[in-house]
Structures are given as structure tokens and as C-alpha cells.
Amino acid sequence: MTRSRAFLNLAVMLAAGVAAVPAWAAPGDPGRDKVVAAIHANHDATVERLRDWIKLPTIANMNINHREGAEYMRKLALDAGFQQARVVDSGGVPGVFATLDAGAKQTVAVYFMYDVKHYEPSEWTSPPLEGRIVDRPGEGKVMIGRGAVNQKGPETAFLAALHAFKAAGVKLPVNLVLVAEGEEEIGSPNFHNVVTQPDVRAALEKSVGVFIPSPNQAIDGNVSLLLGAKGVIEVQLVSSGEKWGRGPNKDIHSSLKANVDSPVWHLIKALNTLVAEDGQTPAIDGWFENVKPLTARQKELIAADVAASNEADDMKSLGIKHWYKNEDYLTASYRLASQPTVNIEGLVSGYTGPGGKTVLPGKAEAKLDLRLVPDMTKEEAVSKLKAHLAKRGFGDIEVIVSGGYSPTQTNENSALIKAEQATLAAAKIPMTMSARSAGSWPGVVFTGPPLNMAAGQFGAGRGGGAHAPDEWLLIDSTNPKTAGFDDQAVLYADFLYEVARAGR
Structure with a gap:
């Protein structure tokens, strides 16, 4: 980070009445301060890494960049410090499998998708593969591009944390397993052929769970932890x-x-x-x-999530004025999760x-x-x-x-979910738990047989427009309640420390 950029960041935070160090920069894990400093120093390189990745779209249903996307994903993993990474034939679009052995007691797995939805350039305000930075009122500076939020942006933030460990000369506190696919946007028809390969399955079975990086923060700062998905x-x-x-x-x-x-x-x-x-x-x-009907506990979680949400904002973002049958917000939310x-x-x-x-x-x-x-x-x-x-x-x-x-579900008392909760609590980021997302991801490949692992989505930061024109990811936040790109990476570093702590 240049001196002028560091001064500008400090000035913006002071002008907003915000401490120069965000609330989530508190834990004192070994080497953490060096890692955080490296994340900020590498900001421009991280932004450029995301922009370069956006330039290479893999679109499964249109046979675009199948092999190129997999090779690029493999290179990204190796550059971030994984000691081995290989392209895995799936019977369709290839997957990628990588491991990083830090000699740690605990291992956590991470799931990436490197494919994106197709796009119609005429519908965008800036070219969908350019990765242009623009102002978003009330939010800050955002990057516009296909894959910015779904899912290359948050995945790049996680890779930024790994790059920072490497640049700072700090040993990772956990071992990592990475599995990636290029067919999520067409329903992951062949991904099971990747995770069930003997060496991939063996590596995953050593993990406390698997997570997909996701910018799950609302504009009020709240993060909803997903315990399942349709x-x-x-x-x-x-x-x-x-x-x-x-x-x-x-x-x-x-x-x-x-x-x-x-x-x-x-x-x-x-x-x-x-x-x-x-x-x-x-x-x-x-x-x-x-x-299966919602359990009493799931209804309790949904009610807490609704209480922490803003119905008017949700309706505005969807462009609607009524829920089905004019149901109240809570009833409509029960329906969303259960039907x-x-x-x-x-x-x-x-x-x-x-x-x-x-x-x-x-x-x-x-x-x-x-x-x-x-x-x-x-x-x-x-x-x-x-x-x-x-x-x-x-x-x-x-x-x-x-x-x-099929649908996926994870126990809220699993070590993975507990580590996510602890990370957010230490960062003083408000959270609720979502019983089930109405959206879908192939978590059942992990939570179902033969692996039967815990799996979830995790992260801070904001973005929107997935599958739509002008897809965006928050890069520099002007809202003290929401995380910018660097702070997303810091949270992932803290999460790795938290997973390691759970295994002590």
C-alpha cells in the first residue's frame, strides 16, 4: 500500500469517526499483525488479481474456457501457497484439487467455483469482463464484473489472506484442502466425481469441515450464518x-x-x-x-433472522410490494425456508x-x-x-x-460453525443464523454420504447482482459497519486462527 493510499484510508476513517483499526483487528494470534499489514500492503495486487480472473470467464453451458479456467484455478492455488494442485477430470468441466500442509494439527477444507453465468454486455453499464471500479452511493467503491460477487470476489479475498501469510513469512495455523469446480452454475452435474476420488476424499476426511467464501454481510453490518441450503x-x-x-x-x-x-x-x-x-x-x-417440516429450533432461528432484518429494504431490493398471499414477513420467511x-x-x-x-x-x-x-x-x-x-x-x-x-444441512454445534461464530464474535460483527438458504449450492456433496462433513458459507463484505447485469463487490467501504476487500481477507485469516484454536 502506498503512503498516499494509507494516509487517505486513515483520513476517511477519522472523518467518519471510525477508529483507524477496524473492530475485527483485535485478536493477538502469533504473527497476525504481520499478516494484517501484508493484506493492506498487497491491496492493489489483490484487486488486480480479481480483475485478471474476471477477464477469463468459464461458462459451463456454453463450452467457454473449460480447460483454461481449470488451469487458471490451479495456478491461483499454487501462487497462494498450496504445495500441490492438479486439474481433475470430472466427466464434464474439470475440477481442481489442491493441498497445503502447514504441519498443523487441524485441517479445514475450502470449496471454490470458478465458473460464472453468461452475460449480455449491452445490459451492463460497464463491460462485464473489465472489472471497473465505480462509486456506489452509501456503500463505497465497488468492482463491476461477471463473477465479482459470485464467486470470484470472495474467493480472491480468501486467497489474499493466504498470500499475506506467505508474504509476511508467517506459518499458516491450519492445513488446507481446496476443491474447486467449473459447473456450479449448471447444477454441479459431475462434481461428485471430483470429491470421491480416493486422494481427494482422504484429504477431505481429515478436515473439520468445508466452507465456501461468501460476502454475507447486510448493509447494517449483520452476517447471517447459513446452516443449510435448498x-x-x-x-x-x-x-x-x-x-x-x-x-x-x-x-x-x-x-x-x-x-x-x-x-x-x-x-x-x-x-x-x-x-x-x-x-x-x-x-x-x-x-x-x-x-420435512421445520423444527422448533429452525423456526426460532428464522424468527431471530427476521427480527434483525429490514422488510422494506428486502422488498425494495427485490422490486416487489407484497409477499405471496400478502403474508407477513415472518410467515413469508418460514415459507421461503420450508417450501x-x-x-x-x-x-x-x-x-x-x-x-x-x-x-x-x-x-x-x-x-x-x-x-x-x-x-x-x-x-x-x-x-x-x-x-x-x-x-x-x-x-x-x-x-x-x-x-x-439434493438439499444440504449442517448441525449448528459442529466445530466448523462454532469457529465461524467465534470469528465473528471476536470481530464484533453482529450475526444471526439462518436455518436454510433459499438459494442453492452443492454442499450435499460434502454433508451427504460418503463424507458426512460439516459445510457452510462464510465471510463478510458486500456485493450483489449475481446472475444479473452490473454484478458488484464492495472494495473500499465508506460504511463503518461493512467490510471492504482488505477486511474480508483479514476475517478469513482470523477464521483460520480460530479453526486452529478449536483443535488445541
Whole structure:
């Protein structure tokens, strides 16, 4: 960090009435002060590292940079101090496995995803692969770029902590295992083939748990620790005259609709059977058969999370004015955590350009995602979807599963979660615990058999726009309650010290 930058940072904090050293710079672990100093000194290099990573997007569903992304991930791991890192064939987009042996008593695993969602540059205010730094009112300076928050930004913050240990000549307090994949954005269809390889599994089994770096801080500074996440299945339903045996096998003139069946209406009729009349409640046969109700403790955690949240801010960020059925915030939050869903992501058929075109399409496709809660499984859900359609005369509709996994859950008393709590408490960062995220990540690969590990998401800092235009990550915070990029890295360093302390 240059002298002018250090002076500017100090001036900004003093002007805001904030101590020059953030609250989370308190613990006195061996070598920590040197590590924190190195994090700040390396700020510009860390920002540039994230910017360079953003420039190389791996997009699984478009076959973009599969091998290049894996090799780049491998290089990032080696540069951060992992002694060995290799690309692992998965049967799809490759994964990466790396280990760092610090000779410590305790080992913790970290999960990375190096793939991103696709993007439409015309929808962005700055180029999505540029990594431009811009002002965000009320927040500070943020980086705009695809992958900035999901998930390259927080992962780069974790790597920054490792670089700082190395630069400061301070030994890591724990051993590390890294597993990374390039298919998370399409439902991790092959990631299990990475973690079940003998050497990968053996390394993971030595760990107290696995976490994914995540900027989970609200604008008021609160961090919500996730104890679980819904599962997800991404699926395409395809109706065609060719498979149906009715309707055209290609687009024909719409005047023929009077005496020719429509594959598009066939698909719409099928879709309509998947939900009840409210357009919300799943109606697939047996869909709720294995849905496990929320426990009293989970309801307690959700209520505490709601009490610490701002309903108006949540609605504003979502662009909504009402929850489903006009439910109150707490009831809607219970529903969010407990209910499986059937969602239409997109419908594609026929002509979609300017004006009209009088065709009767020969094919129609719907893209769906199905969110699952314990004790549902991916395999069960797919089987029930197919059986439901077949029973109603829609067995000709192709069900193409592009990816997905079952839900995940971790005990709040696990050593991993306790270390996360202790780290935030020492940093004086307010926290709640979330019983279950409505979003999904492939944590079940770790929490399910054969590994049966604790797994969660952890971190501070802020970001937004995942999967959307102008995705952003907070770099320099002007809000004393939220962590900037450097402070995110400091928190990860403290977390490693906390995991080590748990094993003493």
C-alpha cells in the first residue's frame, strides 16, 4: 500500500469517526499483525488479481474456457501457497484439487467455483469482463464484473489472506484442502466425481469441515450464518411434433392451426399441471411426501433472522410490494425456508423477433428449476416429475436434466460453525443464523454420504447482482459497519486462527 493510499484510508476513517483499526483487528494470534499489514500492503495486487480472473470467464453451458479456467484455478492455488494442485477430470468441466500442509494439527477444507453465468454486455453499464471500479452511493467503491460477487470476489479475498501469510513469512495455523469446480452454475452435474476420488476424499476426511467464501454481510453490518441450503434441479421440458406424433415436425403456417395440433399448447397444458390454481403450490404427484417440516429450533432461528432484518429494504431490493398471499414477513420467511418450488425460468418457441410471424411452431421448450428441501432428493424429484407427466398423457415430453443436487444441512454445534461464530464474535460483527438458504449450492456433496462433513458459507463484505447485469463487490467501504476487500481477507485469516484454536 502506498503512503498516499494509507494516509487517505486513515483520513476517511477519522472523518467518519471510525477508529483507524477496524473492530475485527483485535485478536493477538502469533504473527497476525504481520499478516494484517501484508493484506493492506498487497491491496492493489489483490484487486488486480480479481480483475485478471474476471477477464477469463468459464461458462459451463456454453463450452467457454473449460480447460483454461481449470488451469487458471490451479495456478491461483499454487501462487497462494498450496504445495500441490492438479486439474481433475470430472466427466464434464474439470475440477481442481489442491493441498497445503502447514504441519498443523487441524485441517479445514475450502470449496471454490470458478465458473460464472453468461452475460449480455449491452445490459451492463460497464463491460462485464473489465472489472471497473465505480462509486456506489452509501456503500463505497465497488468492482463491476461477471463473477465479482459470485464467486470470484470472495474467493480472491480468501486467497489474499493466504498470500499475506506467505508474504509476511508467517506459518499458516491450519492445513488446507481446496476443491474447486467449473459447473456450479449448471447444477454441479459431475462434481461428485471430483470429491470421491480416493486422494481427494482422504484429504477431505481429515478436515473439520468445508466452507465456501461468501460476502454475507447486510448493509447494517449483520452476517447471517447459513446452516443449510435448498437443493436444486435444472431441467428442460421439450415438446415437439416429432416426439409427440401429433402436430408438425417443423414450423408451418399458422392458418393450419384449425386442423393441426400445436406442440406449444401441448407443453403449456403440461406445465399447468405442475402447480395448483394459485400458480404457486407444486402439484406434482407425491411432491410433498418426504418434505420435512421445520423444527422448533429452525423456526426460532428464522424468527431471530427476521427480527434483525429490514422488510422494506428486502422488498425494495427485490422490486416487489407484497409477499405471496400478502403474508407477513415472518410467515413469508418460514415459507421461503420450508417450501419446495416449481419455477419456470424461461419459455422458448417459434418466432420471438420484432413484429409478428404467422407460424405454428413444431417445437417448444421450457426451462425450469425445482428447489428441494430436506428430506427430498434429486433422484426422487426427477422420477416423480416424469411419472406425473406420463400419467396425464404427456409422456412424450422430453425431460432433460442438465444438473442439480439434493438439499444440504449442517448441525449448528459442529466445530466448523462454532469457529465461524467465534470469528465473528471476536470481530464484533453482529450475526444471526439462518436455518436454510433459499438459494442453492452443492454442499450435499460434502454433508451427504460418503463424507458426512460439516459445510457452510462464510465471510463478510458486500456485493450483489449475481446472475444479473452490473454484478458488484464492495472494495473500499465508506460504511463503518461493512467490510471492504482488505477486511474480508483479514476475517478469513482470523477464521483460520480460530479453526486452529478449536483443535488445541
